[in-house]
Amino acid sequence: MTLEVKELTGGYGQVSVLKKETFTVESGQVVGLIGLNGAGKSTTIKHIIGLLNPRGGQILIDGISLHDDVEKYRKKIAYVPEMPILYPELTLREHIDLTIMAYDLDRDKTWENANKLLKTFRLDNKLDWFPQNFSKGMKQKVMIVCAFMTDASLFIIDEPFTGLDPLAVNDLLNIVEAKKKAGCSVLMSTHVLATVQNYADKFVLINHGQVRADGTLDQLKAKFNMQKDSNLDDIYLKMSNEDL
Known part of the structure; x- marks a missing residue:
């Protein structure tokens, strides 16, 4: 239970x-x-x-x-809110590092999981971007990555x-199925x-x-x-x- x-x-x-x-x-x-x-x-x-x-x-x-x-x-608990909540002064890389610290996760292992998710959602080349550079859908993908890379x-x-675009919806559902x-x-x-x-x-x-x-x-x-x-x-x- x-x-x-x-x-x-x-x-x-x-x-x-x-x-x-x-x-x-x-x-x-x-x-x-x-x-x-x-x-x-x-x-x-x-x-x-x-x-x-x-x-x-x-x-x-x-x-x-x-x-x-x-x-x-x-x-x-890992939570993905309806409206993405990101820190404007932090890059995508720093959001991931912050999540790792908040959950007290193993950094190397978690970054390995995060990199797989980043590649799935086509964010792997945007690690040094700030939230102002992301569309709403991309911000939502960041929230999904930060949630599903945890334990x-x-x-x-x-x-x-x-x-989310149809491809991202399918990617998310596949991740949900894997977690299940x-x-x-x-x-x-x-x-x-x-x-x-x-x-x-x-x-x-x-x-x-x-x-x-x-x-x-x-x-x-x-x-x-x-x-x-x-x-x-x-x-x-x-x-x-x-x-x-």
């Missing part, structure tokens, strides 16, 4: 956005986090990575909570396909349902800060009384129309 979210309640200020969320992401599993804008996906992720403190419930990664051991907990056991990617085979866990929040349907093992559907449904595609079809040929888009629309 990698990620366990138990009865999670939380939000911003005095407003509770999440209401007793419970779901898991097991080792070697890709899970799609699905929901409308404002449903609570980003709030859920911010609680998992430790940017927000829960009002109730518990979040465990490999059995460890943030309060048990902050450093150990955070080293288990994290849980990879959280929020709208990972934003700004290596026993890592991936939590992927995205609105690109046709793509995530083909790669995720199960889905967590969030509505109004609650887990509306949790399971494989077939389990979700049964939950929503859908036909056998229904897809994730159909299920998403069915859930969304419940509020109308």
Whole structure:
């Protein structure tokens, strides 16, 4: 078991956005986090990575909570945000070195992994570039490289396909598949349902800060009384129309 979210309640200020969320992401599993804008996906992720403190419930990664051991907990997570966040005064090379120091990784081994990723995303000749020289898609690739070169056991990617060209999307999905085979866990929040349907093992559907449904595609079809040929888009629309 990698990620366990138990009865999670939380939000911003005095407003509770999440209401007793419970779901898991097991080792070697890709899970799609699905929901409308404002449903609570980003709030859920911010609680998992430790940017927000829960009002109730518990979040465990490999059995460890943030309060048990902050450093150990955070080293288990690699996060790719929806909007790339880079330091304008640091080159790509320095971003990689900073990540190595933050995770206390072996420099030679990690640079070997990083170089493979840099070549995959066609960034290997841009190590001395600054963020101002990168397009939005290239910045997103930098975030992906810095996340997937680590030894994290849980990879959280929020709208990972934003700004990526089709070749980069395919490259990312291949890396996700490799991490899955290596026993890592991936939590992927995205609105690109046709793509995530083909790669995720199960889905967590969030509505109004609650887990509306949790399971494989077939389990979700049964939950929503859908036909056998229904897809994730159909299920998403069915859930969304419940509020109308």
